[in-house]
Amino acid sequence: MTTRMDSPSPTRLDRRCDRCGAAATVRVILSTGHDLLFCGHHAREHRPALEAAGARLSTQA
């Protein structure tokens, strides 16, 4: 019955980078509970700022 914010969302069909539209390889869970998807390039670029803001990054296959 517990809904975890960090659980995978199998209903998400469109897994593309929110910045450039490339295939997403990294999911970012913000401290607010929202999530973002980034390609490897943008995940790497934004990672320091995201982690500084308390976000968690998880790599997708």
Ligand SMILES: [Zn+2]
């Ligand atoms: Zn990108």
